[in-house]
Amino acid sequence: MSLTPHLPPLAKIEQKTLVDLIAGGKRLDERSATDYREMKIEVGVIDKAEGSAQVHLGKTKIMVGVKVDAGEPFLDTPDQGVLTVNAELVPLASPEFEPGPPGENAIELARVVDRGIRESGAIDIKKLCVIPGKKVYVIFVDVYVLDHDGNLIDAAAIAAFAALLNAKIRKYELSGETVTFTSEYEPLPIQNYPSTITTVKIGNSLIIDPSLGEENVAEARLTVTVDKDDKICAMQKGGLGTFTRKEVETTVANAIAKSGEIRQKILEAANR
Amino acid sequence: MATYLQVQIPERLIDENGSRVDGRRPDELRPIKMEVGVLDKADGSAYLEQGKNKILVAVYGPREAHPKHIAITDRANIRCRYHMAPFSTEERRSPAPSRRDMELSKVIREALEPSILSQLYPRTTLDIFIEILQSDGGTRCAGITAASLALANAGIPLKEMVAACASGKVGGQLVLDLSDPEDKYGQADLPVALMLNSESITLIQMDGSLTQQEFNTCLEMSIKACKTINQMQKEALKRKYLPIEKVIEKETAEEEQ
Numbered sequence: 001m002s003l004t005p006h007l008p009p010l011a012k013i014e015q016k017t018l019v020d021l022i023a024g025g026k027r028l029d030e031r032s033a034t035d036y037r038e039m040k041i042e043v044g045v046i047d048k049a050e051g052s053a054q055v056h057l058g059k060t061k062i063m064v065g066v067k068v069d070a071g072e073p074f075l076d077t078p079d080q081g082v083l084t085v086n087a088e089l090v091p092l093a094s095p096e097f098e099p100g101p102p103g104e105n106a107i108e109l110a111r112v113v114d115r116g117i118r119e120s121g122a123i124d125i126k127k128l129c130v131i132p133g134k135k136v137y138v139i140f141v142d143v144y145v146l147d148h149d150g151n152l153i154d155a156a157a158i159a160a161f162a163a164l165l166n167a168k169i170r171k172y173e174l175s176g177e178t179v180t181f182t183s184e185y186e187p188l189p190i191q192n193y194p195s196t197i198t199t200v201k202i203g204n205s206l207i208i209d210p211s212l213g214e215e216n217v218a219e220a221r222l223t224v225t226v227d228k229d230d231k232i233c234a235m236q237k238g239g240l241g242t243f244t245r246k247e248v249e250t251t252v253a254n255a256i257a258k259s260g261e262i263r264q265k266i267l268e269a270a271n272r
Numbered sequence: 273m274a275t276y277l278q279v280q281i282p283e284r285l286i287d288e289n290g291s292r293v294d295g296r297r298p299d300e301l302r303p304i305k306m307e308v309g310v311l312d313k314a315d316g317s318a319y320l321e322q323g324k325n326k327i328l329v330a331v332y333g334p335r336e337a338h339p340k341h342i343a344i345t346d347r348a349n350i351r352c353r354y355h356m357a358p359f360s361t362e363e364r365r366s367p368a369p370s371r372r373d374m375e376l377s378k379v380i381r382e383a384l385e386p387s388i389l390s391q392l393y394p395r396t397t398l399d400i401f402i403e404i405l406q407s408d409g410g411t412r413c414a415g416i417t418a419a420s421l422a423l424a425n426a427g428i429p430l431k432e433m434v435a436a437c438a439s440g441k442v443g444g445q446l447v448l449d450l451s452d453p454e455d456k457y458g459q460a461d462l463p464v465a466l467m468l469n470s471e472s473i474t475l476i477q478m479d480g481s482l483t484q485q486e487f488n489t490c491l492e493m494s495i496k497a498c499k500t501i502n503q504m505q506k507e508a509l510k511r512k513y514l515p516i517e518k519v520i521e522k523e524t525a526e527e528e529q
Contacts, residue, residue: 001353001369002377003342004385075277104378107371119479222476232487235462235478238378240385242472245495249488256484 002104004240008096008216015217022202028213029058034254036209036262041158041269043166051167051188053269055159058211059149061093064141064159066167066188070181071138073129081128081136085114087143087156094148108238112153113143113160113196115234116225120194123164127189130172135179137169139188150212153223153236157196158266164188165270193228193267195259199251201241206251208258222248224255228263232256277363282453286443293454294323298447301437301497306418306508308425316426318508320418323451324408329418331426334396348393352381354415356404376412383416383436383465383475389429398428409452410438416465416475421505425512433505434474436465437497439490446486448493462487464494468502 021028031037037058046052051066073080087110089097102110117123128137141163143156168185200210200218210218219241225234232252237243243251282293290298302323311317314330321327337343354376358367369377384400400422402415413436420434439448442458455461460480466473473495482490 001351002374002381003351004344004347004349004381004390006344104374107374108378111371111375115479119481227481231481231483232478233481235476236379237473237476238382240382242386242467242470242474243476244471245473245491248473248476248491252484252487 010216014213018213018217019203022205022207022214025205027207029211033205033207034258036154037211039158039265041162041266043162043270049163050169051163051165053159053162053166055155055162057151057155057158057209059147060151060155061147062152062155062159063144063146064156064163065144066163067140067142068167068169069138069140070130070135070179073133073136078133079129080125081123082138083114083118083123083125083141084138085110085117085141085143085160087113087145089145089148093145097145097148108236109145109152109156110143112223112234112236113141113156115236116157116194116196117141117160117164119233120192120225120227122161122190122192122194124189124191128169130174130179131177134177139164139167148212150215151198151209154196154198154209154262157194157225158262161194162266162270165190165266165272190272193263194225194233195227195263195266196223196225196234197255197258197262198223199254200239201243201247206247206254208254222251224252226256226259230256230259281457284443285454285457286445290445292442292447292451294451298445299493301449301500302451304501304504306421306504308421308508308512314422314426316422316424316428318418318421318425320414320421322408322410322414322449324406325404325411325414326406327411327414327418328403328405329415329422330401331399331419331422331428332401333398333426334393334428335399337395337397342397343395346391346394348388348390348396348398350381350385350388350390350398350400352377352384352400352402352419354380354402354404354412356407356411360404360407376415379475379477380412380416380419384419384423384434386472386474387420387430387432387434387467388423389431392429407452409450409455410463412436412475413438413463413465417501417505421508424505424509432467432469433502434465434467435498435501435505436463436475437494437501438463439493439497441480441482441486441490446489446493448497460486460490462490462494464491464498466495466498466502468499
């Protein structure tokens with residue numbers, strides 16, 4: 001069951017300042033409408049994980065760990081590895097977050113990140129099959145939100161992809177039906193480079209990478225994932241407001257224009 | 273279970289004449305049937321069939337918020353539950369809410385909220401229960417269309433109704449209103465919900481792969497279909513209320529005599 005959220009109390013005067021500012025084409029931190037906040041991407045931050053990354057997007061901080069295991073494939077995809085994305089809104093990240101099983105926001109975050117990776121074909125999932133129908137690699141991507149200052153989706157998508165670029169899997173030897181995983185590693189097979197861009201609508205303005213303050217006054221958000229060939233591979237609208245068709249088309253065009261820059265930053269950070 | 277269930281993957285989704293697996297043209301909707309006021313206890317209800325989809329929606333409220341802390345001081349709290357019956361799919365589904373159900377409950381609520389004048393009912397809740405009795409692809413859109421009808425049937429003040437329809441890409445062809453196999457084995461799915469008069473998109477999601485040009489074409493197809501579906505919604509309401517109006521007119525005329 002999904003309930004209308006209680007919006008955090010926001011001083012009316014603060015809200016008005018933000019809305020007026022954005023209507024005048026400016027932002028509180030002096031960015032342009034299509035600028036991201038300062039982005040820092042580090043990979044390999046957790047030794048125990050097969051792949052990991054930490055992303056700072058302004059004050060938003062997200063860590064992603066990739067764990068790998070062997071398991072059975074799904075019935076309808078016997079020749080493919082399994083990808084699982086989970087997200088935790090860790091209580092230390094925001095006064096709004098509470099301990100407990102993931103709520104709808106955490107689930108939506110995980111599923112939007114999952115869709116970006118899956119639908120772009122970022123991982124060559126057929127190469128993760130060891131014995132069709134019996135044994136495949138299972139890739140767990142765990143998104144850990146550490147500090148919430150807005151735009152969790154983009155920060156999580158960037159961190160998740162950087163962690164996958166950083167991930168390595170054990171090689172295996174096959175004798176008949178017996179699989180032995182060796183102590184040698186190889187990189188996770190990556191074949192596409194998705195880039196996820198979130199835009200929010202405030203008044204009649206469309207701005208990219210909203211801070212928490214901007215998110216709180218935004219009417220609606222639209223996330224677009226673009227692959228390496230500038231094709232759109234995932235979208236998600238959120239929030240209680242609406243978009244016109246023209247606004248959707250503009251958002252998609254802006255996302256495509258911006259995607260290269262974000263992709264470049266991830267690839268540089270992961271040394272790819 | 274693996275040996276019992278037979279998964280039949282269609283050989284091709286578009287044949288040499290450009291026809292789809294169920295014989296439709298690329299821009300053709302499945303047959304749609306709508307009826308309002310189908311449940312006795314609910315304040316509003318609707319039943320919708322779209323292809324093999326069978327969807328039942330009930331609306332309760334506005335009613336007292338329970339537990340009290342969910343009440344919002346300046347508007348009604350809208351609660352939405354999208355749920356698939358265990359027997360609605362090929363393989364039995366657990367009746368427990370899945371992660372997919374939770375995401376869909378959220379996006380459907382967000383698709384309907386812009387249409388509801390919830391400020392008129394502060395501190396109350398308005399419950400929307402969507403049950404998918406049989407699923408055949410495009411259930412979130414069909415669920416939104418049906419839920420909007422149920423809200424109208426419950427007499428909830430709406431800015432206007434929300435109609436929804438998906439489009440996408442199947443066998444290299446851009447198509448409207450994807451069926452289950454087209455959704456599963458196609459290349460892209462783009463569900464869209466629209467408030468027609470204000471031309472506001474209240475839901476948009478996408479998965480698959482589309483160029484910018486293809487996306488814009490699909491969006492146009494979905495919006496056009498939403499207009500057709502909106503018309504069907506209005507007709508469904510007229511079918512329910514015009515006969516009642518005639519009865520009232522007749523009774524008033526008799527009283528005046």
